[in-house]
Amino acid sequence: MVWFRSPAQTLADPVLFLSHVMTCGTVDDLRVVRAHFTDDQLRQALHDGLPGIFDARSWAYWHAVLGVDPVPPLPARRLPG
DSSP: OOTTSOHHHHHTOHHHHHHHHHHHOOHHHHHHHHHHSOHHHHHHHHHTOOTTTOOHHHHHHHHHHTTOOSOOOOOOOOOOO
16 A cells, blocks of 8 residues: 555554555455554544645545544645745
8 A cells, every 4th residue: 555665664664554544555455455454543643644645535525434523624734944
């Protein structure tokens, strides 16, 4: 799911891992994730969402599925200065 890190590095950062799966995962990927992570962990991934990973559709979908309302704006990159 995260091609630029080793599996161990990816799993050591649950927000990064879950954000990628919640955006790009297949039904089978999500079935496995839902068996190993709680809804609270998924909500935390949304709360701590990293810029540039979630798309608008996934962002809205997961907020609805997890009952998080209102839906905040997508995480944005902040440029210094």
